[in-house]
Amino acid sequence: MTVAAKISLGCIADDYTGASDLANTLTRAGLRTVQTIGVPADDLALPEVDAVVVSLKSRSIEAGLAVSRSRAADKWLRSRGAGHVLFKICSTFDSTDAGNIGPVMDALRADCGETAVLVTPAFPETGRTVYQGNLFVGAVPLNESPLKDHPLNPMHDSNLVRVLARQSKAQIGLVDLAIVTRGADAVRARLAELAGKGIGAAIIDAVFDRDLETIGLVAAQHRLSVGASGMGLGLARALVSTGKVKSTAASSEAGAAVGGPAACLAGSCSQATLQQIANAERVMPVLHLDPDRITTGEDEAQRALAWAKPRLADGPVLIASSSTPDQVAAVQARHGRDAAGHAIEQAMADIAEGLVQAGVKRLVVAGGETSGAVVDRLKIPGFLVGVEIAVGVPVLRAVGVEKGDMLLALKSGNFGGPEFFSDALGLMR
Numbered sequence: 001m002t003v004a005a006k007i008s009l010g011c012i013a014d015d016y017t018g019a020s021d022l023a024n025t026l027t028r029a030g031l032r033t034v035q036t037i038g039v040p041a042d043d044l045a046l047p048e049v050d051a052v053v054v055s056l057k058s059r060s061i062e063a064g065l066a067v068s069r070s071r072a073a074d075k076w077l078r079s080r081g082a083g084h085v086l087f088k089i090c091s092t093f094d095s096t097d098a099g100n101i102g103p104v105m106d107a108l109r110a111d112c113g114e115t116a117v118l119v120t121p122a123f124p125e126t127g128r129t130v131y132q133g134n135l136f137v138g139a140v141p142l143n144e145s146p147l148k149d150h151p152l153n154p155m156h157d158s159n160l161v162r163v164l165a166r167q168s169k170a171q172i173g174l175v176d177l178a179i180v181t182r183g184a185d186a187v188r189a190r191l192a193e194l195a196g197k198g199i200g201a202a203i204i205d206a207v208f209d210r211d212l213e214t215i216g217l218v219a220a221q222h223r224l225s226v227g228a229s230g231m232g233l234g235l236a237r238a239l240v241s242t243g244k245v246k247s248t249a250a251s252s253e254a255g256a257a258v259g260g261p262a263a264c265l266a267g268s269c270s271q272a273t274l275q276q277i278a279n280a281e282r283v284m285p286v287l288h289l290d291p292d293r294i295t296t297g298e299d300e301a302q303r304a305l306a307w308a309k310p311r312l313a314d315g316p317v318l319i320a321s322s323s324t325p326d327q328v329a330a331v332q333a334r335h336g337r338d339a340a341g342h343a344i345e346q347a348m349a350d351i352a353e354g355l356v357q358a359g360v361k362r363l364v365v366a367g368g369e370t371s372g373a374v375v376d377r378l379k380i381p382g383f384l385v386g387v388e389i390a391v392g393v394p395v396l397r398a399v400g401v402e403k404g405d406m407l408l409a410l411k412s413g414n415f416g417g418p419e420f421f422s423d424a425l426g427l428m429r
Contacts, residue, residue: 006081009051013088017412019055021392025229029236030247036382057372063099091128091228102167112223116195122206123230170200177205257429260361261312266320267370268413295335301350349377371410390416
């Protein structure tokens with residue numbers, strides 16, 4: 001990879017849609033940003049940038065593997081000049097008690113020699129706030145939100161000090177809102193106090209964007225932070241306000257028209273995505289896959305492609321493996337959680353590959369695991385970040401692919417408005 005100047009901010013994201021969310025946030029804040037898929041190859045040519053977001057698919061894999069991949073990304077970013085690295089996690093702290101947030105944080109902290117790390121998944125713009133160490137999704141605590149029924153990582157505890165303590169070898173402390181509202185110096189003093197007590201990481205409250213700006217000013221002076229895109233927003237604004245980065249408008253090149261057929265794939269089972277699929281049925285053909293047929297080895301992917309190909313010339317189509325939480329639980333009970341999830345992801349990747357071979361140049365994908373499987377299968381090494389479709393979801397222009405120009409949108413399950421699929425396609429010409 002050839003980058004003309006040292007990067008100011010390095011980021012490691014634990015899934016692809018979260019990486020797009022972060023890259024979008026950094027771009028909106030004025031940082032020239034590129035998202036890569038995995039640790040980039042040295043011969044991948046990219047433009048001069050302020051920030052690089054390395055996308056990993058490490059949220060739900062074995063902790064040791066997540067650690068090794070994250071350390072490789074951290075090493076690459078720091079070798080390109082990144083003085084600060086953000087380990088980007090889900091804004092709902094989406095992880096099991098065995099990891100992977102804690103183990104990755106511990107490893108990166110040890111590698112860079114940081115004493116105490118600030119941690120927050122807060123992103124008020126998307127309804128994620130932290131108060132007294134407890135994560136809220138809108139007006140309700142995390143453990144009362146729909147995330148309590150997440151098919152891979154159900155979240156049953158809103159107290160992030162407890163959650164992170166179960167994952168990390170470090171002692172976990174808290175920087176509460178009363179301290180944050182007193183400004184950056186008060187946060188620095190509290191962090192130093194915690195570090196002096198041997199505490200290696202601290203959950204920090206954030207309820208408003210101004211809290212993120214305070215947190216960003218402090219975090220930017222350290223070598224490592226952990227958080228969702230809200231932490232990225234705070235860091236980006238700190239880099240701009242202190243003059244370390246000159247604010248730049250989003251690249252128009254990223255969203256330049258490519259034409260050609262368009263398709264949508266939905267693998268998320270979130271309530272938001274299920275509603276978006278229902279709304280899409282009013283404006284485009286929609287095919288619902290049978291999860292049981294997929295997990296028993298019957299070729300649902302070929303059925304989907306046979307259905308989609310004749311329709312592509314007439315407009316976009318949507319293919320969905322999404323199901324309600326009860327339906328997902330029933331499929332997992334019959335076939336095993338991991339086996340069912342893997343089979344569905346690979347079927348969606350098969351479909352994406354077939355659609356691109358059939359000429360699709362504009363692809364919208366809903367669901368973090370689905371997006372990861374699709375991008376891996378298409379062997380896309382990186383993206384330029386374009387205009388925002390919805391909060392946390394930008395138009396992405398693939399770079400370094402053999403099949404020419406292609407636009408994608410990768411959406412976390414809960415993101416986007418009711419007409420997300422139509423909105424995305426409207427901006428992907």
